[in-house]
Amino acid sequence: MSDAVQLDRLAEKPVSRTRETLQTLVANRLAVAGLVVLTLLVVIGIFGEAIAPYGINDIDIANRLQGPSGSHWFGTDDLGRDTLSRVLIAARVSLQVGFIAVGFAIAVGVPIGLVAGYYRGAVDSVLMRMMDVLFSFPAILLAIAILAVLGPGIGNAMIAIGIVYTPIFARITRGSVLVVSEEVYIRAARSLGATDGRIIFRHILPNVLAPIIVQTTLSLAFAILSEAALSFLGLGVQPPNPAWGRMLADGQDFFQQNPWMGIFPGLAILVTVMAFNFVGDGLRDALDPKQKSVIESRGQSA
Amino acid sequence: MSGFLLRRILQMVLALLGVSIVVFALMHLVPGDPVRVALGTRFDQELYDALRERVGLDKPLIEQYFSWLGGALTGDLGVSFRNGQPVTTLIMERLPATITLAFAALAIALIVALPAGIISAVRSGSPLDYGVSAASQVGISMPDFWAGVMYILLFALTLSWLPSSGFTPFGDGVVEWARHLILPALTIGLISGSIITRFVRSAVLEALNQDYVLTARAKGLSEWQIVRRHVLPNSWIPIVTVVGLQLGFLLGGVVVVEVIFAWPGLGRLALVAVKDRDFTVLQGAVLYIAFMFLAINLVVDIIYARLDPRVRVS
Numbered sequence: 001m002s003d004a005v006q007l008d009r010l011a012e013k014p015v016s017r018t019r020e021t022l023q024t025l026v027a028n029r030l031a032v033a034g035l036v037v038l039t040l041l042v043v044i045g046i047f048g049e050a051i052a053p054y055g056i057n058d059i060d061i062a063n064r065l066q067g068p069s070g071s072h073w074f075g076t077d078d079l080g081r082d083t084l085s086r087v088l089i090a091a092r093v094s095l096q097v098g099f100i101a102v103g104f105a106i107a108v109g110v111p112i113g114l115v116a117g118y119y120r121g122a123v124d125s126v127l128m129r130m131m132d133v134l135f136s137f138p139a140i141l142l143a144i145a146i147l148a149v150l151g152p153g154i155g156n157a158m159i160a161i162g163i164v165y166t167p168i169f170a171r172i173t174r175g176s177v178l179v180v181s182e183e184v185y186i187r188a189a190r191s192l193g194a195t196d197g198r199i200i201f202r203h204i205l206p207n208v209l210a211p212i213i214v215q216t217t218l219s220l221a222f223a224i225l226s227e228a229a230l231s232f233l234g235l236g237v238q239p240p241n242p243a244w245g246r247m248l249a250d251g252q253d254f255f256q257q258n259p260w261m262g263i264f265p266g267l268a269i270l271v272t273v274m275a276f277n278f279v280g281d282g283l284r285d286a287l288d289p290k291q292k293s294v295i296e297s298r299g300q301s302a
Numbered sequence: 303m304s305g306f307l308l309r310r311i312l313q314m315v316l317a318l319l320g321v322s323i324v325v326f327a328l329m330h331l332v333p334g335d336p337v338r339v340a341l342g343t344r345f346d347q348e349l350y351d352a353l354r355e356r357v358g359l360d361k362p363l364i365e366q367y368f369s370w371l372g373g374a375l376t377g378d379l380g381v382s383f384r385n386g387q388p389v390t391t392l393i394m395e396r397l398p399a400t401i402t403l404a405f406a407a408l409a410i411a412l413i414v415a416l417p418a419g420i421i422s423a424v425r426s427g428s429p430l431d432y433g434v435s436a437a438s439q440v441g442i443s444m445p446d447f448w449a450g451v452m453y454i455l456l457f458a459l460t461l462s463w464l465p466s467s468g469f470t471p472f473g474d475g476v477v478e479w480a481r482h483l484i485l486p487a488l489t490i491g492l493i494s495g496s497i498i499t500r501f502v503r504s505a506v507l508e509a510l511n512q513d514y515v516l517t518a519r520a521k522g523l524s525e526w527q528i529v530r531r532h533v534l535p536n537s538w539i540p541i542v543t544v545v546g547l548q549l550g551f552l553l554g555g556v557v558v559v560e561v562i563f564a565w566p567g568l569g570r571l572a573l574v575a576v577k578d579r580d581f582t583v584l585q586g587a588v589l590y591i592a593f594m595f596l597a598i599n600l601v602v603d604i605i606y607a608r609l610d611p612r613v614r615v616s
Contacts, residue, residue, distance in 0.1 A: 138555030
């Protein structure tokens with residue numbers, strides 16, 4: 001949206017920030033499409049077993065490696081298990097890993113950014129140099145190295161991905177805090193005798209949320225891609241639990257006989273990641289138009 | 303410029319020091335005795351004692367770190383727990399494959415991204431622009447391993463045009479070398495290209511909105527002359543930055559693609575080391591990749607400072 005349009009709007013009537021954000025978001029068709037897909041995914045994640053036509057481990061050797069049909073919409077795998085059911089039920093793991101890993105990154109990264117940006121000086125230098133070190137590794141490599149120490153598994157994968165995405169939250173938060181803490185209302189709060197804690201959590205945090213929210217959505221996309229890659233490598237979700245990345249790895253030997261086994265789990269990852277990216281881009285345009293795309297971290301992700 | 307250079311190099315040395323601590327800590331954070339864990343069922347008292355002494359696990363931690371760091375600086379990263387080979391040799395053997403793949407992928411990325419990004423910005427809002435944006439959005443969201451598997455399925459297994467995996471050195475014949483390189487390079491090159499396309503588009507779009515473009519239009523220059531003479535020279539900085547970041551990622555972050563295509567690179571070396579619990583090799587590979595990553599960032603910053611003198615002052 002151009003500045004002129006925004007100015008016109010301001011002249012008409014005061015609109016609350018949330019309302020304006022929602023309006024901009026709803027006007028963005030891709031973001032709406034992303035939101036619809038994500039809502040659907042969450043529903044599938046919660047009610048996966050109820051929606052899935054078969055159980056995840058219902059083996060039916062007589063009907064193995066079949067293409068899509070009326071009884072098996074996505075076909076069957078090498079053990080005759082229904083691919084649609086497995087793709088649906090695996091949605092839960094992907095979302096869980098994504099949300100918990102990014103939650104971890106926020107829980108650690110945002111306070112680091114707040115403290116570094118607010119206190120500046122030596123605290124800032126030490127904390128940010130530590131974040132720089134984590135930023136010096138390609139993301140997937142760092143995750144793999146952490147999993148080498150912790151051992152493979154879904155819980156450890158969440159921690160590893162969480163650590164990998166911590167520095168980006170610290171950096172983004174710090175950058176915004178540096179700007180916000182120069183504002184007059186912060187000086188006013190300080191002169192009224194507000195404690196540091198009160199200033200940080202009551203006055204600064206609410207004003208630096210926009211870029212954090214945008215980064216959360218984009219990081220969810222990358223976290224889900226990372227989880228899929230780690231599970232593909234055998235370091236994430238362990239069998240017999242289905243995960244999209246695992247299904248691709250397990251099915252590799254059979255793709256020539258039944259390519260559908262590989263197509264659908266991959267499409268599921270692609271659609272999920274795209275949905276998060278669309279919502280993230282839409283949110284960025286709505287909340288924080290000045291912020292440049294943080295797509296570089298995709299470079300750090302896959 | 304020299305002050306800027308010095309500051310940046312100092313920063314890189316500091317970051318490398320931090321990286322070395324993290325990498326060193328990796329092995330020591332493993333619960334239990336890393337040598338015992340690494341040997342697993344292949345346990346043999348004699349081998350165990352020899353390895354422990356070689357790694358120096360009986361010495362104090364600080365001493366171990368400095369002796370490891372000293373070794374790393376002189377090119378001695380220890381020996382593999384698995385087969386006793388020097389880690390540096392293992393890394394050097396893998397380096398050519400990794401570098402080949404990274405540059406081939408970057409070439410593909412640029413061949414795609416530069417024209418696509420520029421045309422999409424110049425024809426902003428046209429169906430072509432939407433097409434490019436949609437394609438790059440798909441590329442950005444695409445899991446690289448899935449793309450790789452699908453290419454193998456299509457081009458190697460179904461059409462039999464290209465080999466499904468492996469690496470042939472350049473010296474053994476250019477045709478075979480290229481045939482093995484195409485699919486892995488395409489897999490990551492197109493994804494990388496999608497990311498670069500978005501940056502090129504927004505950089506060119508931003509330059510197109512500047513006053514000097516208006517002046518150039520008023521002078522009656524053709525659209526392509528404007529792009530070539532005024533827009534592109536002013537768009538290089540963000541483009542160089544993202545290309546540098548991508549190269550850093552391509553040199554160290556393509557573990558999964560190397561695994562799929564059985565490409566004998568550094569990423570695969572690191573992954574195999576994780577599976578074998580071969581911690582010295584893992585440390586060496588991770589340290590090396592992080593070093594390349596930081597070195598490229600340094601080069602990008604220097605180019606950046608050359609292109610835009612303001613950077614040197616801030």
